Amino acid sequence: MPPRRRRSFKEDLKDIFSVHRGERRGLMILIVLCLLAAGWVTYEQWIRPAKVEDAEDLKLIWSKMQDSIQVKEKEFQREPKQHQVHLFAFDPNELPTEQWVQLGLTERQAGAIHKYEEHGGKFRVKADVAKMRVVDPDLFAQWEPYIQLPDSLSKRTGEDYADRGHPQDSASWKNGGKSFAREDRNALVELNTADSTTLVTVRGIGPSFARAIIRYRDRLGGYVSLDQLNEVYVLRDKPDAVERIRPHLTLDPAMVKMIHLNSCTVEDLGPHPYVGWKVANALVSYRKQHGPFPTVDAITGCILVTDSIRDRLVPYLTLE
Numbered sequence: 295m296p297p298r299r300r301r302s303f304k305e306d307l308k309d310i311f312s313v314h315r316g317e318r319r320g321l322m323i324l325i326v327l328c329l330l331a332a333g334w335v336t337y338e339q340w341i342r343p344a345k346v347e348d349a350e351d352l353k354l355i356w357s358k359m360q361d362s363i364q365v366k367e368k369e370f371q372r373e374p375k376q377h378q379v380h381l382f383a384f385d386p387n388e389l390p391t392e393q394w395v396q397l398g399l400t401e402r403q404a405g406a407i408h409k410y411e412e413h414g415g416k417f418r419v420k421a422d423v424a425k426m427r428v429v430d431p432d433l434f435a436q437w438e439p440y441i442q443l444p445d446s447l448s449k450r451t452g453e454d455y456a457d458r459g460h461p462q463d464s465a466s467w468k469n470g471g472k473s474f475a476r477e478d479r480n481a482l483v484e485l486n487t488a489d490s491t492t493l494v495t496v497r498g499i500g501p502s503f504a505r506a507i508i509r510y511r512d513r514l515g516g517y518v519s520l521d522q523l524n525e526v527y528v529l530r531d532k533p534d535a536v537e538r539i540r541p542h543l544t545l546d547p548a549m550v551k552m553i554h555l556n557s558c559t560v561e562d563l564g565p566h567p568y569v570g571w572k573v574a575n576a577l578v579s580y581r582k583q584h585g586p587f588p589t590v591d592a593i594t595g596c597i598l599v600t601d602s603i604r605d606r607l608v609p610y611l612t613l614e
Contacts, residue, residue: 379433385442386417397437403428413508414489419446422491425501483542486516486549498538503528513567515551518609525567552612555593556586568606573598587613 379398388411394404406428417423420441424434483496485507493504506528511517520543523529523536553562563574573596580596581587590611593599599607 379436381436381440383440383442386423387411398433399428413512414487416489416491417443418491419443421445425490482544484546484549485520485543486511486546496539496542498535498542503535510567513565515553515566515610516549517545518547518550520545550610553610555590555611555613556581566607566610568603568610573603589613 380396382396384393384397386407389407391401391404391408394407395401399407407426410426420438420443422443423429423437423441424431483492490501490504490508493499493507494501499507503526506526507523510522510526514522517523520540523540524533529536553566558578560571560574560578563569563577564571566574569577576596576598577593584595587593590608590613591604593607593611594601594604
């Protein structure tokens with residue numbers, strides 16, 4: 295049998311592309327249809343002129359957009375402006391919301407001032423009003439001549455101070471009130487009840503320190519030790535500042551807000567700085583599993599409660 299001749303690559307290629315007449319006709323029709331589709335898409339997208347009604351619609355849409363933009367610009371220009379200010383003589387302490395609104399604040403801003411007063415805040419001098427974050431400096435400049443408070447405590451006379459319901463021995467107002475200022479500066483301030491205005495009278499405590507001390511006090515429920523001042527965020531790296539203010543402060547343990555260990559919820563425990571949500575969940579789950587805690591020290595039975603957490607938290611816990 296003669297050996298089979300090996301086919302060349304050219305012959306193999308011809309076999310691949312060799313089609314009969316029917317297949318060739320079908321292939322040509324498919325190519326023509328593809329070209330027609332591509333041409334139609336190109337014409338619709340890039341060549342066909344816009345219809346009259348389309349142009350009118352575009353003009354109408356554009357006109358509406360312009361009107362909307364102008365309206366929003368006008369609203370934006372009006373929004374930052376304060377309410378119309380009606381000035382009148384006023385004492386900011388316990389001032390009704392309606393009168394704050396007349397003075398230019400919103401009801402929400404007036405509510406913030408009332409919350410400050412509910413937490414023991416009080417306005418003693420005009421500058422106390424300016425310290426409120428909701429009060430714009432320009433607005434305060436308009437109010438200042440109408441605020442029925444003194445510029446400073448040391449400038450008030452004994453008669454004025456008595457008229458405001460703060461009777462003092464007239465001897466303490468000798469020499470223009472300097473005696474009273476000196477006694478006030480030397481007086482001890484109770485840390486668990488003092489508001490920011492009272493705290494700033496302590497030498498070494500400014501407005502930012504006072505706000506931070508009160509904010510941390512609210513989270514704790516009250517201070518049980520003056521050493522806790524070192525835990526206040528703005529005082530952590532200022533041990534000298536803490537030592538300067540400690541002699542002027544005192545604590546009333548009765549003012550500390552206690553947590554009822556056998557009835558509290560996770561929401562009661564979680565926000566406390568010494569607990570956190572993870573430990574709060576663990577303590578409540580432990581109580582549900584093992585029953586009420588017999589003593590506050592028994593919280594160490596919960597695996598997440600370390601000795602450090604126990605020592606700091608126990609003064610805030612009660613079984614009653």
